[in-house]
Amino acid sequence: MPDLEDLYREIILDHYRNPRNRGELETPPATRAEGFNPLCGDEVIIYVQVAEGVIEDIKFGGQGCSISQASSSMMSAAVKGRTVEELQQFNHAFRSMMSIEPDPDDPAPTNGNSPDVKLGDLEALKGVVKFPVRIKCATLSWHTLTQAVEEAIADS
Amino acid sequence: MALDPGTIRDDFPIMCRQVHGRRLVYLDSAATSHKPRPVIDAITDYYERFNSNVHRGSYQLAVEATEALEEARRKVANFIGASRDSEIIFAKNATEAINLVARTWGRANLGPGDPVVITELEHHANIVPWHMLTAELGIELRWIPIRSDGHLDLTDLDRLLDGARLLSVAAVSNVLGTINPIRQLADAAHEAGALMMVDASQYTPHLPTDVTEMGADFVAFTGHKMCGPTGIGVLWAKSELLEEMPPFLGGGEMILNVTKEGFSTAAVPWKFEAGTPPIAEAVGLGAAVDYLSGLGMEQVREHEVALTGYALRTLNQRYGDDITIHGPTEPAERGGVLSFEYKGIHPHDVAQVLDRSAVCVRAGHHCAKPLMRVLGCAATSRASMYVYNDESDVDALADALADADVFFIE
Numbered sequence: 254m255p256d257l258e259d260l261y262r263e264i265i266l267d268h269y270r271n272p273r274n275r276g277e278l279e280t281p282p283a284t285r286a287e288g289f290n291p292l293c294g295d296e297v298i299i300y301v302q303v304a305e306g307v308i309e310d311i312k313f314g315g316q317g318c319s320i321s322q323a324s325s326s327m328m329s330a331a332v333k334g335r336t337v338e339e340l341q342q343f344n345h346a347f348r349s350m351m352s353i354e355p356d357p358d359d360p361a362p363t364n365g366n367s368p369d370v371k372l373g374d375l376e377a378l379k380g381v382v383k384f385p386v387r388i389k390c391a392t393l394s395w396h397t398l399t400q401a402v403e404e405a406i407a408d409s
Numbered sequence: 410m411a412l413d414p415g416t417i418r419d420d421f422p423i424m425c426r427q428v429h430g431r432r433l434v435y436l437d438s439a440a441t442s443h444k445p446r447p448v449i450d451a452i453t454d455y456y457e458r459f460n461s462n463v464h465r466g467s468y469q470l471a472v473e474a475t476e477a478l479e480e481a482r483r484k485v486a487n488f489i490g491a492s493r494d495s496e497i498i499f500a501k502n503a504t505e506a507i508n509l510v511a512r513t514w515g516r517a518n519l520g521p522g523d524p525v526v527i528t529e530l531e532h533h534a535n536i537v538p539w540h541m542l543t544a545e546l547g548i549e550l551r552w553i554p555i556r557s558d559g560h561l562d563l564t565d566l567d568r569l570l571d572g573a574r575l576l577s578v579a580a581v582s583n584v585l586g587t588i589n590p591i592r593q594l595a596d597a598a599h600e601a602g603a604l605m606m607v608d609a610s611q612y613t614p615h616l617p618t619d620v621t622e623m624g625a626d627f628v629a630f631t632g633h634k635m636c637g638p639t640g641i642g643v644l645w646a647k648s649e650l651l652e653e654m655p656p657f658l659g660g661g662e663m664i665l666n667v668t669k670e671g672f673s674t675a676a677v678p679w680k681f682e683a684g685t686p687p688i689a690e691a692v693g694l695g696a697a698v699d700y701l702s703g704l705g706m707e708q709v710r711e712h713e714v715a716l717t718g719y720a721l722r723t724l725n726q727r728y729g730d731d732i733t734i735h736g737p738t739e740p741a742e743r744g745g746v747l748s749f750e751y752k753g754i755h756p757h758d759v760a761q762v763l764d765r766s767a768v769c770v771r772a773g774h775h776c777a778k779p780l781m782r783v784l785g786c787a788a789t790s791r792a793s794m795y796v797y798n799d800e801s802d803v804d805a806l807a808d809a810l811a812d813a814d815v816f817f818i819e
Contacts, residue, residue: 254429257765261758261816270819293757294774294781294788316787318757319817390757 259380260387261319268374269319274329276312278302283310284405288397290389295321299397303405306337313394320378320387325394327374337402344395346370351392352382412704412712414799420445420700421797428767434805437769439583439611439746439793441633444697448636451696455689462685464662478688481695482678488698489628490619491645498644498651498681499691503610504534506629506644507577509681510606511538513654514627515575521547524573526603528553528561528589529783530582533776535608539577553578555783559585559736559743566594570601577605580612580623584775584791585736586717586743588612595624604650610634614795615713615744617706620645632690637697641690644681651677658683709796713745716794720747720803727807735784745794748775751810754817756790762816763790766809 278285278300288297295317302310311333313325328347332340350372381391418424421443426433435443455477461470463478479494486494500506515538519525525539525548542548551569554562559582570576576598580591595605606627609618614635620628627650632641646654656663656674660683665673674680701709718740724732724747733750737743751759756772763770771791774781781787792806 254765257762257816260761266816269817293772294778295757296787316755318755320757322755384761387757387761 255380255383260384262377262380264374264377265319265323268323268326272313272322272326274312274326274333275314276300277314278310278312281408283312284401284408286397286401286404287315288393288400290317290321290393292386292389293318295390295393297321297325297394297397299325299394299401301398301401301405303337303402303409308332308335308337308340308402311398317393318387318390320381320390321393324375324378324391327378328394328398331373331375332398337406340398340402342370343372343375344399346372347375347378347395348392350376350379350382351388353388353392410708411715412708412796414712414797417704418797420447422446422449424797428769429765431767434766434768434802434809436792436794436798436802436806437771438614438634438795438798439744439775439791440771441639442614442636442795443797444638444693445636445700447700448638448693448696452638452689452693455692460689463688464679474688477692477695478686481691484695484698485643486645488618488702489613489643489645490621492621493648495676495678496645496648496651498646498678499686500629500642500644500681501640501687502633502642503608503629503631504642506631506642507534507606507608508538509644509657510627510629510646511542513657513681514604514650515542515548516546517653517655519546519548519574522549524549524551524569524571526551526553526569526573526576526598528578529555530559530561530585530587530589530777530780531577531579532583532608532610533778534610535577535579536779552779555585555587555780558738559587561587561589563590563593566597567601570597570603573598573601573603575604575606577608577627579608579610581609581615581744581746582736582777582780583611583746584748584777584780584789586746586748587736588616588742588744591623591625599624611744611746614701616710626650632694632697635694635697636700637694638690641687641694643694648677651681654681656683657681660684662686704796712796713794714740716798716800716803717743717745717747719800720745720792720794720806723800723803723807724749724810728810732810735789745798746791747793748789748791750786750789751813752818754813756788758817759790759810759813762813763806763809765812766805768806768809770806 297315604626609630663683760772
């Protein structure tokens with residue numbers, strides 16, 4: 254079997270123990286979305302405040318395993334202050350790292366086909382691919398953020 | 410004579426396999442049990458010697474296949490104390506059996522505001538079909554609460570049953586292990602004019618089942634948790650109810666006559682078994698009940714009580730306040746299902762670490778999300794035991810649990 258150390262890297266455990274951006278934002282002006290992993294019962298709640306195409310603030314809540322919590326924390330740190338366009342690039346790069354086929358409904362990155370996105374800390378989640386049942390734990394927060402941002406844009 | 414899990418393990422070919430180079434420690438029998446050699450052989454034998462479609466063939470093979478299917482029905486009827494073989498309806502699983510009751514008896518007999526009573530510890534299989542009838546017919550769903558010790562809180566039972574049409578309860582909780590007082594509940598339901606349904610999915614594999622003693626009107630269970638194959642479940646119901654219930658699915662096998670204008674139904678039980686039935690699976694289930702009868706269900710239960718007691722003592726002594734095991738503390742009041750929380754580590758992570766030691770447990774909501782909410786957690790780790798488990802499996806679980814500290818406890 255793959256080493257558990259590949260899954261539980263120190264940086265992941267650090268985000269799990271000391272989550273960044275955990276909390277709530279007032280709605281409105283923020284938008285709230287909930288995501289569920291029906292397999293294991295994990296729940297993630299994303300609050301996002303989008304103004305003029307920029308993710309001004311993001312918080313997350315809910316309950317989940319170390320992978321889903323660390324992924325939420327890392328994601329929030331990565332996208333805070335970024336544009337919605339950059340978020341799409343991150344999302345695309347992250348899904349590709351998770352070996353997930355591009356979703357035809359996903360908006361394609363607008364600055365070319367293979368944007369050179371630096372995932373930073375998020376790279377640590379690469380080991381999750383070796384544990385296929387855990388991929389959904391890592392991607393749940395991304396799905397939920399995408400949903401929240403779409404709702405925020407639709408409402409504005 | 411007490412069961413000898415060491416000998417029993419030899420009957421289960423999968424127990425020979427290694428996982429990650431280690432002996433398999435299978436503690437997920439509440440999800441599905443393993444299959445003993447006689448069950449696997451019966452299925453193979455069916456395909457090698459009898460395979461053909463049932464009920465309408467006049468040739469020898471079809472006669473034998475039909476006889477094999479009906480023989481399996483007889484065995485199951487005998488195993489659960491049914492007074493007639495025709496009271497055994499083969500379904501896909503317990504979920505389908507419960508849905509069958511909701512879709513046929515429920516639709517024919519329930520209307521807006523009619524109360525159906527269930528409990529907070531039900532599996533989704535005994536919740537969602539009733540939610541669906543709430544949406545479709547406007548029935549009222551009522552919930553018997555649970556106490557903090559994992560038993561049902563029956564304080565308000567009379568009020569909850571007032572005007573009720575059906576009480577539907579799991580005989581054993583798949584999360585807490587709680588054995589519910591089915592006879593008492595059935596008597597109370599009948600006194601209130603309601604029918605009684607029992608979800609026996611976690612009961613029939615582990616305790617001697619007698620549907621008459623239960624006092625039930627409907628009993629549902631599944632084959633794959635009791636050494637049988639997947640794809641076969643059972644609904645037992647009283648003959649007079651089955652006679653009156655409309656059919657479930659329409660198609661071949663379930664008809665007496667079909668014209669351009671309509672159809673008439675076959676006799677019970679075939680009225681409820683549209684299409685080619687799961688013949689090989691029924692034969693496998695027949696072999697499974699033979700196997701369990703050979704062990705003796707009293708002995709199966711004695712073994713479970715002893716091993717559950719050992720597991721509760723071992724885990725509590727070793728981990729004290731670091732472990733919370735949900736459900737009744739007395740082995741005699743519960744099945745061998747141990748849902749636990751360990752040091753606040755998420756169950757998904759606990760199960761992942763245990764897998765490294767080839768210890769198989771389930772992590773999640775166990776298809777009982779309303780119960781999880783009552784327990785105040787989103788998920789638990791669950792170890793569940795069966796006839797092939799012994800103290801060494803419990804020890805392996807206890808040892809492997811400590812490995813989680815390496816990653817998650819600073």
